[in-house]
Protein backbone atom coordinates (compact mmCIF):
# COMPACT_ATOMS: atom_id res chain seq x y z
CA UNK A 94 0.00 0.00 0.00
CA UNK A 95 1.57 3.22 -1.09
CA UNK A 96 0.27 6.75 -0.75
CA UNK A 97 -0.14 9.39 -3.42
CA UNK A 98 2.16 12.40 -3.39
CA UNK A 99 -0.61 14.60 -1.98
CA UNK A 100 -1.39 12.06 0.72
CA UNK A 101 2.28 11.98 1.73
CA UNK A 102 2.36 15.77 1.90
CA UNK A 103 -0.74 15.77 4.08
CA UNK A 104 0.69 13.06 6.33
CA UNK A 105 3.94 14.96 6.77
CA UNK A 106 2.02 18.02 7.87
CA UNK A 107 -0.03 15.95 10.31
CA UNK A 108 3.15 14.44 11.74
CA UNK A 109 4.32 17.90 12.76
CA UNK A 110 1.10 18.77 14.59
CA UNK A 111 2.34 17.66 18.00
CA UNK A 112 5.86 19.04 17.61
CA UNK A 113 7.00 22.26 19.22
CA UNK A 114 6.64 25.13 16.75
CA UNK A 115 9.96 25.90 15.03
CA UNK A 116 8.88 29.43 14.12
CA UNK A 117 6.98 32.23 15.83
CA UNK A 118 9.33 32.86 18.74
CA UNK A 119 7.37 30.90 21.37
CA UNK A 120 9.85 28.00 21.66
CA UNK A 121 12.71 29.18 23.89
CA UNK A 122 15.17 26.30 23.31
CA UNK A 123 16.08 23.95 20.44
CA UNK A 124 15.01 26.30 17.64
CA UNK A 125 16.13 29.72 16.42
CA UNK A 126 13.82 31.96 14.43
CA UNK A 127 15.15 35.05 12.69
CA UNK A 128 11.61 36.22 12.03
CA UNK A 129 12.62 36.54 8.37
CA UNK A 130 10.40 34.21 6.30
CA UNK A 131 12.04 35.58 3.15
CA UNK A 132 15.41 34.21 4.33
CA UNK A 133 13.90 30.90 5.49
CA UNK A 134 12.27 30.36 2.12
CA UNK A 135 15.53 30.63 0.19
CA UNK A 136 17.34 28.42 2.73
CA UNK A 137 14.72 25.72 2.26
CA UNK A 138 15.07 25.93 -1.50
CA UNK A 139 18.84 25.54 -1.03
CA UNK A 140 18.38 22.39 1.10
CA UNK A 141 16.15 20.93 -1.57
CA UNK A 142 18.42 21.92 -4.46
CA UNK A 143 21.50 20.33 -2.86
CA UNK A 144 19.83 17.46 -0.98
CA UNK A 145 21.43 14.85 -3.21
CA UNK A 146 24.79 16.54 -3.74
CA UNK A 147 27.54 14.58 -2.02
CA UNK A 148 29.91 16.56 0.21
CA UNK A 149 32.21 13.53 0.34
CA UNK A 150 34.30 14.67 -2.59
CA UNK A 151 34.63 18.39 -3.38
CA UNK A 152 36.88 17.55 -6.33
CA UNK A 153 33.86 16.31 -8.28
CA UNK A 154 31.27 18.52 -6.55
CA UNK A 155 33.18 21.81 -6.66
CA UNK A 156 30.07 23.66 -5.45
CA UNK A 157 30.76 22.08 -2.06
CA UNK A 158 34.28 23.50 -1.83
CA UNK A 159 33.08 26.95 -2.94
CA UNK A 160 30.21 27.10 -0.48
CA UNK A 161 32.29 25.68 2.38
CA UNK A 162 34.98 28.28 1.77
CA UNK A 163 32.32 30.99 1.66
CA UNK A 164 30.81 29.96 5.00
CA UNK A 165 34.18 29.53 6.72
CA UNK A 166 35.51 32.86 5.38
CA UNK A 167 32.44 34.70 6.64
CA UNK A 168 32.67 33.14 10.08
CA UNK A 169 36.45 33.64 10.26
CA UNK A 170 35.83 37.34 9.67
CA UNK A 171 33.39 37.49 12.59
CA UNK A 172 35.87 35.66 14.81
CA UNK A 173 38.84 37.91 13.89
CA UNK A 174 40.77 34.91 12.57
CA UNK A 175 44.28 35.83 11.43
CA UNK A 176 45.47 35.15 7.91
CA UNK A 177 46.17 31.46 7.36
CA UNK A 178 43.11 30.19 9.25
CA UNK A 179 41.46 26.97 8.08
CA UNK A 180 37.95 25.75 8.77
CA UNK A 181 35.43 23.00 8.16
CA UNK A 182 31.66 22.98 7.87
CA UNK A 183 30.14 20.21 10.00
CA UNK A 184 26.73 18.71 10.72
CA UNK A 185 26.25 20.46 14.07
CA UNK A 186 27.82 21.82 17.22
CA UNK A 187 28.56 18.40 18.62
CA UNK A 188 30.48 17.39 15.51
CA UNK A 189 32.45 20.67 15.58
CA UNK A 190 33.43 20.03 19.22
CA UNK A 191 34.22 16.35 18.50
CA UNK A 192 36.54 17.39 15.68
CA UNK A 193 38.34 19.96 17.84
CA UNK A 194 39.04 17.17 20.33
CA UNK A 195 40.04 14.69 17.64
CA UNK A 196 42.44 17.18 16.04
CA UNK A 197 43.99 17.92 19.44
CA UNK A 198 44.36 14.24 20.31
CA UNK A 199 45.91 13.27 17.00
CA UNK A 200 48.33 16.20 17.06
CA UNK A 201 49.93 14.59 20.12
CA UNK A 202 50.64 10.92 19.32
CA UNK A 203 53.37 11.11 21.97
CA UNK A 204 50.75 11.36 24.75
CA UNK A 205 49.49 7.91 25.71
CA UNK A 206 46.60 8.86 27.99
CA UNK A 207 45.46 12.20 26.55
CA UNK A 208 43.40 14.50 28.73
CA UNK A 209 40.93 17.36 28.17
CA UNK A 210 40.63 20.05 30.85
CA UNK A 211 37.27 21.83 30.83
CA UNK A 212 35.03 23.73 33.23
CA UNK A 213 32.04 21.77 34.60
CA UNK A 214 29.83 24.05 32.50
CA UNK A 215 31.38 22.90 29.20
CA UNK A 216 28.85 21.40 26.80
CA UNK A 217 28.03 17.69 27.00
CA UNK A 218 29.61 17.37 23.54
CA UNK A 219 33.03 17.27 25.26
CA UNK A 220 31.89 14.37 27.46
CA UNK A 221 30.84 12.61 24.29
CA UNK A 222 34.18 13.37 22.62
CA UNK A 223 36.12 12.01 25.60
CA UNK A 224 33.98 8.87 25.53
CA UNK A 225 34.17 8.27 21.79
CA UNK A 226 37.84 9.09 21.32
CA UNK A 227 39.21 7.62 24.54
CA UNK A 228 40.38 10.76 26.32
CA UNK A 229 40.17 11.53 30.00
CA UNK A 230 37.92 14.50 30.75
CA UNK A 231 38.94 16.50 33.82
CA UNK A 232 36.15 18.83 34.88
CA UNK A 233 37.03 21.89 36.91
CA UNK A 234 34.48 23.62 39.13
CA UNK A 235 33.44 27.11 38.06
CA UNK A 236 33.16 30.22 40.22
CA UNK A 237 30.05 29.59 42.38
CA UNK A 238 28.77 33.16 41.92
CA UNK A 239 29.58 34.06 38.31
CA UNK A 240 29.41 30.48 36.94
CA UNK A 241 32.49 31.35 34.85
CA UNK A 242 35.52 29.07 34.54
CA UNK A 243 38.17 29.63 37.21
CA UNK A 244 41.54 30.29 35.51
CA UNK A 245 43.65 29.34 38.55
CA UNK A 246 41.77 26.07 39.05
CA UNK A 247 41.98 25.29 35.31
CA UNK A 248 45.75 25.89 35.39
CA UNK A 249 46.07 23.62 38.41
CA UNK A 250 44.21 20.81 36.60
CA UNK A 251 46.48 20.85 33.53
CA UNK A 252 49.07 18.07 33.35
CA UNK A 253 51.68 16.96 30.83
CA UNK A 254 48.97 14.71 29.38
CA UNK A 255 46.62 17.64 28.60
CA UNK A 256 46.07 18.00 24.84
CA UNK A 257 43.14 20.45 24.96
CA UNK A 258 41.76 23.13 27.25
CA UNK A 259 38.12 24.11 26.63
CA UNK A 260 36.21 27.30 27.41
CA UNK A 261 32.73 28.49 26.42
CA UNK A 262 31.51 31.73 24.85
CA UNK A 263 28.95 31.53 26.30
CA UNK A 264 28.07 28.38 28.25
CA UNK A 265 24.72 26.88 27.29
CA UNK A 266 23.28 26.39 30.78
CA UNK A 267 24.19 29.76 32.31
CA UNK A 268 24.79 32.01 29.30
CA UNK A 269 28.08 33.46 30.57
CA UNK A 270 31.41 33.82 28.76
CA UNK A 271 34.44 32.20 30.42
CA UNK A 272 37.60 34.26 31.01
CA UNK A 273 39.17 33.21 27.72
CA UNK A 274 42.21 35.54 27.97
CA UNK A 275 43.95 34.12 31.04
CA UNK A 276 43.00 30.52 30.28
CA UNK A 277 44.19 30.65 26.65
CA UNK A 278 47.42 32.34 27.79
CA UNK A 279 48.04 29.60 30.34
CA UNK A 280 47.42 26.92 27.67
CA UNK A 281 49.67 28.65 25.13
CA UNK A 282 52.48 28.93 27.66
CA UNK A 283 52.38 25.16 28.08
CA UNK A 284 52.01 24.43 24.37
CA UNK A 285 48.44 23.16 24.74
CA UNK A 286 45.57 23.86 22.35
CA UNK A 287 42.67 25.99 23.59
CA UNK A 288 39.22 25.57 22.03
CA UNK A 289 36.55 28.25 22.47
CA UNK A 290 33.11 26.68 22.22
CA UNK A 291 31.14 29.52 20.66
CA UNK A 292 28.55 27.15 19.22
CA UNK A 293 25.75 29.31 20.59
CA UNK A 294 27.53 32.67 20.78
CA UNK A 295 29.56 32.72 17.57
CA UNK A 296 26.94 34.63 15.59
CA UNK A 297 25.87 36.91 18.47
CA UNK A 298 28.87 38.01 20.54
CA UNK A 299 30.80 39.53 17.60
CA UNK A 300 28.01 42.09 17.25
CA UNK A 301 27.83 43.13 20.89
CA UNK A 302 31.26 44.77 21.04
CA UNK A 303 29.68 48.22 21.01
CA UNK A 304 27.76 47.61 24.22
CA UNK A 305 30.04 49.58 26.49
CA UNK A 306 29.36 52.59 24.25
CA UNK A 307 25.63 52.01 24.72
CA UNK A 308 26.10 51.86 28.47
CA UNK A 309 24.83 48.28 28.66
CA UNK A 310 28.01 46.43 29.59
CA UNK A 311 31.28 47.47 31.10
CA UNK A 312 33.49 46.49 28.21
CA UNK A 313 33.56 42.95 27.00
CA UNK A 314 36.75 40.92 27.44
CA UNK A 315 38.08 39.47 24.18
CA UNK A 316 37.12 35.81 23.60
CA UNK A 317 37.79 35.09 19.90
CA UNK A 318 40.99 34.75 17.83
CA UNK A 319 41.98 38.20 19.10
CA UNK A 320 43.15 36.26 22.15
CA UNK A 321 46.58 34.88 21.19
CA UNK A 322 46.36 31.36 22.71
CA UNK A 323 42.99 30.47 21.16
CA UNK A 324 43.64 27.69 18.62
CA UNK A 325 40.10 26.81 17.45
CA UNK A 326 36.51 28.08 17.71
CA UNK A 327 33.20 26.34 16.96
CA UNK A 328 30.05 28.24 15.94
CA UNK A 329 26.69 26.81 14.92
CA UNK A 330 25.03 28.02 11.74
CA UNK A 331 21.88 26.18 12.80
CA UNK A 332 21.60 28.24 15.99
CA UNK A 333 22.12 32.01 15.74
CA UNK A 334 23.39 31.55 12.18
CA UNK A 335 19.62 31.11 11.54
CA UNK A 336 20.16 28.34 8.98
CA UNK A 337 17.97 25.23 9.02
CA UNK A 338 19.23 22.27 11.07
CA UNK A 339 22.34 20.27 10.28
CA UNK A 340 25.12 22.81 9.98
CA UNK A 341 27.91 24.23 12.13
CA UNK A 342 31.54 25.20 11.58
CA UNK A 343 34.92 24.77 13.21
CA UNK A 344 37.69 27.29 12.52
CA UNK A 345 41.35 26.66 13.40
CA UNK A 346 43.87 29.44 13.72
CA UNK A 347 46.05 27.77 11.05
CA UNK A 348 45.95 25.04 8.45
CA UNK A 349 48.66 23.22 10.43
CA UNK A 350 46.34 23.03 13.44
CA UNK A 351 43.54 21.62 11.28
CA UNK A 352 45.74 18.97 9.67
CA UNK A 353 45.26 16.26 12.33
CA UNK A 354 41.47 16.64 12.06
CA UNK A 355 41.51 14.90 8.67
CA UNK A 356 41.22 11.15 8.36
CA UNK A 357 42.25 9.46 5.16
CA UNK A 358 42.93 6.00 3.81
CA UNK A 359 43.94 4.46 0.53
CA UNK A 360 44.18 1.02 2.11
CA UNK A 361 41.15 -0.65 0.59
CA UNK A 362 40.10 -1.49 -2.98
CA UNK A 363 37.59 1.38 -3.38
CA UNK A 364 37.97 5.14 -3.85
CA UNK A 365 40.53 7.07 -1.82
CA UNK A 366 38.85 8.37 1.31
CA UNK A 367 39.71 11.80 2.67
CA UNK A 368 37.32 12.94 5.40
CA UNK A 369 37.43 16.35 7.03
CA UNK A 370 34.42 15.43 9.17
CA UNK A 371 33.01 12.36 10.92
CA UNK A 372 30.56 11.77 8.10
CA UNK A 373 31.80 10.54 4.76
CA UNK A 374 28.94 10.76 2.27
CA UNK A 375 26.97 13.77 3.40
CA UNK A 376 24.26 15.96 1.97
CA UNK A 377 25.37 19.39 0.79
CA UNK A 378 21.84 20.65 1.56
CA UNK A 379 22.54 22.12 5.01
CA UNK A 380 25.80 23.69 3.76
CA UNK A 381 23.97 25.26 0.82
CA UNK A 382 21.29 26.59 3.16
CA UNK A 383 23.91 28.13 5.45
CA UNK A 384 25.69 29.67 2.48
CA UNK A 385 22.39 31.09 1.19
CA UNK A 386 21.44 32.48 4.61
CA UNK A 387 24.80 34.24 4.88
CA UNK A 388 24.44 35.78 1.41
CA UNK A 389 21.02 37.16 2.31
CA UNK A 390 21.75 38.41 5.81
CA UNK A 391 25.37 39.49 5.57
CA UNK A 392 27.12 41.11 8.52
CA UNK A 393 24.51 43.83 8.74
CA UNK A 394 21.63 41.38 8.87
CA UNK A 395 23.32 39.29 11.55
CA UNK A 396 24.20 42.42 13.52
CA UNK A 397 20.56 43.50 13.57
CA UNK A 398 19.34 40.03 14.59
CA UNK A 399 22.00 39.68 17.30
CA UNK A 400 21.11 43.11 18.68
CA UNK A 401 17.43 42.16 18.67
CA UNK A 402 18.08 38.91 20.56
CA UNK A 403 20.43 40.59 23.02
CA UNK A 404 18.03 43.48 23.70
CA UNK A 405 15.31 40.90 24.28
CA UNK A 406 17.46 38.98 26.75
CA UNK A 407 18.32 42.15 28.68
CA UNK A 408 14.71 43.34 28.72
CA UNK A 409 13.52 39.93 29.86
CA UNK A 410 16.18 39.75 32.58
CA UNK A 411 14.90 43.08 33.91
CA UNK A 412 11.27 41.88 33.82
CA UNK A 413 12.13 38.61 35.58
CA UNK A 414 13.50 40.66 38.48
CA UNK A 415 10.02 42.15 38.87
CA UNK A 416 8.18 38.82 39.12
CA UNK A 417 7.90 37.70 42.77
CA UNK A 418 9.38 34.21 43.19
CA UNK A 419 11.71 34.48 40.19
CA UNK A 420 15.31 35.59 39.76
CA UNK A 421 17.88 35.54 36.97
CA UNK A 422 20.66 33.24 38.18
CA UNK A 423 23.49 35.30 36.71
CA UNK A 424 23.49 38.41 34.47
CA UNK A 425 23.54 37.17 30.85
CA UNK A 426 26.60 37.85 28.67
CA UNK A 427 24.72 36.98 25.50
CA UNK A 428 21.13 36.05 24.64
CA UNK A 429 20.54 33.10 27.01
CA UNK A 430 18.98 33.28 30.46
CA UNK A 431 19.00 30.85 33.37
CA UNK A 432 16.08 31.69 35.67
CA UNK A 433 15.58 30.26 39.16
CA UNK A 434 12.62 30.24 41.54
CA UNK A 435 12.51 30.74 45.30
CA UNK A 436 11.03 28.10 47.63
CA UNK A 437 7.44 29.11 46.82
CA UNK A 438 7.46 27.01 43.64
CA UNK A 439 9.77 25.03 41.35
CA UNK A 440 11.02 25.66 37.81
CA UNK A 441 9.58 22.39 36.48
CA UNK A 442 6.02 23.40 37.32
CA UNK A 443 6.65 26.85 35.84
CA UNK A 444 7.72 25.10 32.59
CA UNK A 445 4.53 23.00 32.60
CA UNK A 446 2.40 26.09 33.18
CA UNK A 447 4.17 27.95 30.38
CA UNK A 448 3.49 25.05 28.01
CA UNK A 449 -0.20 25.25 28.92
CA UNK A 450 -0.03 28.88 27.79
CA UNK A 451 1.74 28.04 24.52
CA UNK A 452 5.36 28.77 25.47
CA UNK A 453 8.22 26.30 25.76
CA UNK A 454 11.00 26.84 28.32
CA UNK A 455 13.60 24.15 29.00
CA UNK A 456 13.96 22.79 32.55
CA UNK A 457 17.55 22.36 33.82
CA UNK A 458 18.14 19.99 36.75
CA UNK A 459 20.23 20.94 39.81
CA UNK A 460 23.92 20.17 39.24
CA UNK A 461 26.99 20.21 41.52
CA UNK A 462 25.36 22.34 44.19
CA UNK A 463 23.79 24.74 41.68
CA UNK A 464 20.01 25.18 41.62
CA UNK A 465 17.45 23.85 39.14
CA UNK A 466 16.55 26.48 36.58
CA UNK A 467 14.57 27.38 33.49
CA UNK A 468 16.66 27.85 30.36
CA UNK A 469 15.49 30.56 27.97
CA UNK A 470 17.14 31.02 24.56
CA UNK A 471 15.99 34.32 23.11
CA UNK A 472 16.08 34.39 19.33
CA UNK A 473 15.32 37.48 17.27
CA UNK A 474 11.70 36.44 16.67
CA UNK A 475 11.03 36.14 20.42
CA UNK A 476 11.88 39.74 21.23
CA UNK A 477 8.73 41.35 19.74
CA UNK A 478 6.66 38.81 21.70
CA UNK A 479 8.24 39.53 25.06
CA UNK A 480 5.37 41.56 26.56
CA UNK A 481 3.10 38.58 26.01
CA UNK A 482 5.74 36.15 27.29
CA UNK A 483 6.34 38.15 30.47
CA UNK A 484 2.59 38.04 31.18
CA UNK A 485 2.53 34.28 30.64
CA UNK A 486 5.60 33.84 32.82
CA UNK A 487 4.09 35.86 35.69
CA UNK A 488 0.83 33.88 35.41
CA UNK A 489 2.76 30.61 35.30
CA UNK A 490 4.73 31.43 38.42
CA UNK A 491 1.54 32.47 40.22
CA UNK A 492 -0.08 29.14 39.26
CA UNK A 493 3.04 27.22 40.31
CA UNK A 494 2.98 29.01 43.66
CA UNK A 495 -0.65 28.01 44.23
CA UNK A 496 0.34 24.39 43.54
CA UNK A 497 3.52 24.70 45.62
CA UNK A 498 6.79 22.91 44.82
CA UNK A 499 6.16 19.43 43.44
CA UNK A 500 6.80 16.88 46.18
CA UNK A 501 8.86 13.73 45.68
CA UNK A 502 7.97 10.80 47.92
CA UNK A 503 10.83 10.59 50.49
CA UNK A 504 10.60 6.78 50.36
CA UNK A 505 11.19 6.97 46.60
CA UNK A 506 14.21 9.25 47.11
CA UNK A 507 15.58 6.79 49.67
CA UNK A 508 15.06 3.92 47.26
CA UNK A 509 16.71 5.80 44.36
CA UNK A 510 19.78 6.50 46.49
CA UNK A 511 20.32 2.77 47.05
CA UNK A 512 20.06 1.80 43.37
CA UNK A 513 23.11 0.91 41.34
CA UNK A 514 22.27 1.69 37.70
CA UNK A 515 25.08 -0.63 36.55
CA UNK A 516 23.02 -3.61 37.75
CA UNK A 517 19.75 -2.64 36.01
CA UNK A 518 18.13 -5.05 33.60
CA UNK A 519 15.12 -4.44 31.33
CA UNK A 520 12.66 -5.53 34.04
CA UNK A 521 14.10 -3.16 36.65
CA UNK A 522 13.95 -0.27 34.20
CA UNK A 523 10.41 -1.13 33.16
CA UNK A 524 9.42 -1.27 36.84
CA UNK A 525 11.03 2.10 37.56
CA UNK A 526 9.32 3.75 34.58
CA UNK A 527 5.99 2.29 35.71
CA UNK A 528 6.57 3.48 39.30
CA UNK A 529 7.30 6.93 37.92
CA UNK A 530 3.93 6.89 36.14
CA UNK A 531 5.44 6.81 32.66
CA UNK A 532 3.68 3.77 31.28
CA UNK A 533 0.20 3.37 29.86
CA UNK A 534 -1.79 0.42 28.59
CA UNK A 535 0.29 -2.73 28.03
CA UNK A 536 3.35 -1.20 29.68
CA UNK A 537 4.06 1.06 26.69
CA UNK A 538 5.78 4.33 27.41
CA UNK A 539 3.42 7.26 27.76
CA UNK A 540 4.75 10.70 28.61
CA UNK A 541 2.36 12.72 30.78
CA UNK A 542 1.25 16.19 29.73
CA UNK A 543 2.76 17.62 32.90
CA UNK A 544 6.41 16.64 33.35
CA UNK A 545 7.15 18.42 36.66
CA UNK A 546 6.79 15.29 38.86
CA UNK A 547 9.18 13.43 36.55
CA UNK A 548 11.69 16.28 36.52
CA UNK A 549 11.55 16.49 40.33
CA UNK A 550 12.14 12.76 40.55
CA UNK A 551 15.12 13.01 38.20
CA UNK A 552 16.43 15.93 40.24
CA UNK A 553 16.48 13.60 43.26
CA UNK A 554 18.65 11.09 41.36
CA UNK A 555 22.42 11.25 41.06
CA UNK A 556 23.59 12.09 37.48
CA UNK A 557 24.55 8.45 36.71
CA UNK A 558 20.99 7.31 37.48
CA UNK A 559 19.48 10.26 35.58
CA UNK A 560 21.47 9.18 32.54
CA UNK A 561 20.18 5.59 32.69
CA UNK A 562 16.56 6.64 33.22
CA UNK A 563 16.60 9.27 30.47
CA UNK A 564 18.08 6.71 28.08
CA UNK A 565 15.40 4.18 29.02
CA UNK A 566 12.72 6.75 28.19
CA UNK A 567 14.22 7.76 24.84
CA UNK A 568 14.83 4.12 23.86
CA UNK A 569 11.13 3.49 24.33
CA UNK A 570 9.85 6.54 22.41
Ligand SMILES: *Cc1c(COP(=O)(O)O)cnc(C)c1O
Pocket residue numbers: 185186187188190216218261263264265290291292293329341
Ligand atom coordinates in the same frame (compact mmCIF):
# COMPACT_ATOMS: atom_id res chain seq x y z
C1 LIG B 1 24.30 23.60 21.16
C2 LIG B 1 25.67 23.60 21.69
C3 LIG B 1 26.56 22.57 21.38
C4 LIG B 1 26.16 21.32 20.61
O1 LIG B 1 25.55 21.62 19.43
P1 LIG B 1 24.53 20.65 18.68
O2 LIG B 1 24.29 21.45 17.44
O3 LIG B 1 23.32 20.48 19.53
O4 LIG B 1 25.20 19.37 18.41
C5 LIG B 1 27.85 22.67 21.88
N1 LIG B 1 28.20 23.70 22.66
C6 LIG B 1 27.36 24.70 22.99
C7 LIG B 1 27.83 25.83 23.85
C8 LIG B 1 26.06 24.67 22.53
O5 LIG B 1 25.20 25.64 22.86
